[in-house]
Amino acid sequence: MIEANLPLLVPLTLLIPALLIPLIGLRAPGAAYPLALAAVLASIPLAGFGLFRVIAGGPISYTLGGWEAPIGIEFVLDPLASFLTLLVTVVSCLVLIHARRVASVEHPDKRVPYYSLVLLLLAGFCGILSTGDLFNLYVFLEISSLAGYGLVAIGDKRSPVAAYRYLILGSVGTGFYLLGTGFIYVMSGSLNMADVARILPHILHQPPVLAGLILMVTGIGLKTALFPLHFWLPDAYSSAPSASSALLAPLGTKIGAYVLIRVLFFVFDPAAVEQRLPITSVIAWLSAGGVLYGSLMALAQQELKRMLAYSSVAQIGYIGLGLGMANPLGFTGAVLHILNHALMKAALFLVAGNLRAQLGHSNIAAMDHRLSRQMPWSMAAFVVGALSMIGLPPTAGFFSKWYLVLGGIQGSYWVFVAVILLGGLLNTLYFFRVIERVYLPFRKGLPGHAAANGEPGIVENKEARFSMLAPTLILAAALLVLGLTSSFLVNRVIQPMIPAGLL
């Protein structure tokens, strides 16, 4: 009974409380947080059960109102969708536990709308993941986008400006996606993804279909912040309150990457498209540019959240590279990198949130070696996250890059292999810039260090509270655990995801 309804159950578990919270919050603002947490906690077992059933027994499909698939709207949980649903719910649960304290420090008067928007965002994400209908996907995309604009706007003084820019560009992105969907609909007469995928091979030679694909990919590229369509991202993520950016940065762009995978590999057949339009190659080359650009810009930033935002641009480049290679190993690397990057970005943004809550800033220039003793656990989590970003074994980040490199070798894309390795080197540079400041004793002769010179003294413990520290450490630990279990993950979970067109 519950199994057949699973595809719709997760989004609804999140959507209904999202609408209840503002009502209940009028009377009891304190109830907003427990309600939001309860909703997310309830969605985790559902998502986990969904993944378990899908891996064991194949995709689960649910048709709204009993209208059968090509006519009615279909919700489908397949391995890719159910896996990412579980990822979204788990990461958001950890971020939400962490956000309680951050939210009450950074925007105490906006807690009720914050929790409501978070649930709306997550409902949109889970809806995107499980819908099997191209237009329905647009609706969920807009739901999550509108919630995202709100989440960015509740931040500091500059945040409405960043949110407004995000809104304008986000609307261009979703508008292009909608227009592309219209092209596909005109030519195929269907909006159901599986149905469209059946029809497309017969009409692929017609220009409007390819134009529709280009429009859709451009639109999704804007939402995913695929280089060179990334320009809204650094402002939006660094102006957003820490509680929001810890949610948007790891998950928001990953959902865009998922839509890209869905359209490029499941609706369209990449091999057939490639004969007429080099779209995967273009994505791969642009992504390679994004890896280098994002890493170089991250190197130039003085503020931790801004550095992490630019680093996101680079990491999305890795995902795009894996997709652009369009071979099973590259695909595996890309999906693994979606998982790993969601976890490591969440861990790093939580550390940035801890710093902001405890020190009141997250400027790299103002950090020094005292920090490693003031906040030892947070900084340890930062190091694990950074090592994973760089891609050192046995952290999770190593394995996704390993598969990406293997994919590059398999397809003889030597330039991309070089870019992945160079990107890793640049990652090392910008993360060690921080780690060096925090862990190595001060260098003599530098201004600003003179006062503290010579005397180690007693360092005040400024470690974040347990409710903030626990999610940070769980995420950091997860990076090590996932690194060690990655072969299991790839064989059992990611292998069934690989679309038939790639094998």
Next chain:
Amino acid sequence: MEIEFIAGHNLYWIISLLLLVGLYGMLAKRNLVKKLVGMNIFQTSIILFYIAIASKRNATVPVIDAALGSADPAHYINPLPHTLMLTAIVVSVATTGVGFALLISIFRRYRTLDEETLLKRMR
């Protein structure tokens, strides 16, 4: 051939023009309200596109007419794009609302809606 191609797609030319006008407004205008106006024009052009693809020659509204019967769908225009666009209009209204709310909050903080003045005051 050339003339026919241009004249035969009148509506689509107008829609493309609207789309470009909207994009220009969103990306090139300095005034933030004009950007929002551009966004609305952009979204309207997409809505018009969907409405345009629903129409058929010599067809009527999609309500079953006793004289025409329900056997041949060619007698009726396609109702699906219209329904889709109802949703898109709602989305567009919601986005405009959020946009105006943001503009009010920007204006309260910086007392301007001109992008360059805003950038100067943000420093």
